[in-house]
Amino acid sequence: MPQVLIIHSSAQIGESRKENQGSYTRQMARLLKDSLKGRGVRLVERDVAAHPPGMIDASFINASRTPENQRTPEQIERLRESDALVDEVLRSDVIVVGCPLYNFGIPAPLKAWIDNIVRLGRTFTMGEQRKPRVIYGLLHNKMVVILASTGCSGYQPGGCREELNHGDKAVRAVFENLGVHAFEYVVMEGVCEDAPEEIEAKWTRSRLKIDEVARRIQTRWRNRHCIN
Numbered sequence: 351m352p353q354v355l356i357i358h359s360s361a362q363i364g365e366s367r368k369e370n371q372g373s374y375t376r377q378m379a380r381l382l383k384d385s386l387k388g389r390g391v392r393l394v395e396r397d398v399a400a401h402p403p404g405m406i407d408a409s410f411i412n413a414s415r416t417p418e419n420q421r422t423p424e425q426i427e428r429l430r431e432s433d434a435l436v437d438e439v440l441r442s443d444v445i446v447v448g449c450p451l452y453n454f455g456i457p458a459p460l461k462a463w464i465d466n467i468v469r470l471g472r473t474f475t476m477g478e479q480r481k482p483r484v485i486y487g488l489l490h491n492k493m494v495v496i497l498a499s500t501g502c503s504g505y506q507p508g509g510c511r512e513e514l515n516h517g518d519k520a521v522r523a524v525f526e527n528l529g530v531h532a533f534e535y536v537v538m539e540g541v542c543e544d545a546p547e548e549i550e551a552k553w554t555r556s557r558l559k560i561d562e563v564a565r566r567i568q569t570r571w572r573n574r575h576c577i578n
């Protein structure tokens with residue numbers, strides 16, 4: 351049974367459409383979850399906003415660069431949380447990332463999660479040659495679903511704020527670097543500036559897209575199941 355890992359990162363804990371001050375990405379994730387029910391997938395959720403992973407520092411970087419069989423007990427302990435987060439990613443076939451745009455970037459806990467799961471020898475490796483050193487992503491055959499929400503509009507390709515998008519675009523770049531080729535997007539733009547009827551129309555499109563993404567996840571798994 352394929353595993354779908356959902357990462358929540360909005361600081362808002364409620365759902366946007368139910369409460370005035372809730373989160374669109376959380377609501378999108380919940381709709382995707384509802385739509386995946388009965389489709390033969392295992393769902394796992396991680397709320398990095400509620401439980402932020404530790405920040406990386408020199409001890410983390412040095413431990414992660416030390417070959418596994420040479421690590422001290424302190425270094426093994428230093429990497430324990432990261433190892434658990436990496437294991438969760440490696441066990442998952444689909445990774446759904448709730449991606450609110452905060453100050454043109456991603457929420458700090460989501461960045462901390464990413465810093466913990468990008469691990470030499472576990473999620474990427476380096477080429478043999480020293481120069482140029484090429485990174486090889488190790489996350490093969492996984493799909494990443496990005497649920498993005500932004501207060502203003504124009505951050506997507508071709509938009510007037512495209513250059514300012516260091517949010518979902520950065521998340522995609524990280525996963526591409528880790529070897530992911532399959533991406534799905536659901537985007538709610540302009541949630542703080544658009545008229546209510548415009549937001550309503552966008553929400554309707556998002557709901558349809560979420561159902562489509564759920565179907566694609568199911569189809570992808572079925573196809574892989576047949577091949578294996």
Ligand SMILES: Cc1cc2nc3c(=O)[nH]c(=O)nc-3n(C[C@H](O)[C@H](O)[C@H](O)COP(=O)(O)O)c2cc1C
Binds near residue numbers: 366376450454500503
């Ligand atoms: C701390 C903070 C920073 C934000 N920064 C931006 C920003 O730089 N650009 C933008 O368009 N919207 C910005 N917004 C609006 C959010 O992107 C928008 O409310 C989005 O829906 C957040 O996702 P969520 O609904 O899942 O919490 C910001 C909101 C917050 C709370």
